[in-house]
Amino acid sequence: MTNGRVLDVAHVEAGYDLLQVLWDVSLHVDEGEFVALLGPNGAGKTTTLRTIAGFLQPLDGDISFRGTPIGGRPAHTVSRMGLGYVSESLNLFPAMTVRENLQVGANSVRNKAQVASTMELVFQLFPRLLERRDQLAGTLSGGERKMLAIGRGLMASPSLLLVDEPSLGLAPMATVATFDALKALRERGVTILLVEQNVNTTLHLVDRAYVLEQGRIVLEGTGEDLLSNPHVQAAYLGI
Ligand SMILES: Nc1ncnc2c1ncn2[C@@H]1O[C@H](COP(=O)(O)OP(=O)(O)OP(=O)(O)O)[C@@H](O)[C@H]1O
C-alpha cells in the first residue's frame, strides 16, 4: 500500500465498442482529499468514473485502489472494497421508500448497528430525507432524488466516493445543500472524487482538480491554481 494514495489511475485508455473516449488519463486521489474532475460535455468525465467503478473495462493502463489493482474488476467487487459511486442517472428504486432505498445501499454491510448509524448520518446530512423517509422515491423532487442517491452511496460506508454531477438540474438552493453535504462528508474523512459543471463553486471547494478535454487531462492543480489559470478563466469561468 502506497502511503496515503487512495486512487491511482495511470495511463488509462477506455471507450465504447468502436469509440475510444479516454486517452492516457492519469490522476490520483490521496487520503482525505477532495478532488474534482472538470471538463465540457462529452469530455469523458462520466466514462472516467465508470471505468474506475468497474462498469467499463479499460483498454489499457492501470487503476489501483489503496494499492490493489482494480482495472477490469467488476463493479460489485470494487464496491465491496469500499469504493462508492453515485452515477449521473441515480438508479433509485421508484416504488421503494426513501428508507428502503437507503437500506438497499447497505446490502453488503452485515453489522446492523453500523447501518443504523450510517442512516442517522445520512439523515443528519440531508434533513429533507428524514422528513420524507417513508415517501416513495419515485415521488421525490429532482433535488431530493439527488440527495437520496448520495445518501444511498454512503450507506455502504465507502472510503472513497465518486460523485457524478450532483448539482445537475438543481436550483441554486438545492445545489448549495448538496455541496454542503459533500463538505461535511469530507470533514468526516471521506475521500471524494467529484465531477461537476459548476466550475467556480467547485474550485472554491476542492483541494485539487483535473481538467479533462476530449478525453485527455489538459490541466491539473489546486483549486486556487486553476481559478487563476487563464485557460480555465476563459473556457469555464467566462472571465
Ligand atoms: N454507452 C455509450 N456508448 C457509446 N458512446 C458513449 C456511451 N456513453 C458515452 N459515450 C460517448 O462518450 C463520450 C464521453 O461521454 P461522457 O458521458 O463520458 O462525457 P461527460 O464528460 O460525462 O459529459 P457530460 O458533461 O455531458 O456528462 C461522448 O462522446 C459520448 O457520446
Ligand SMILES: [Mg+2]
Ligand atoms: Mg457525464
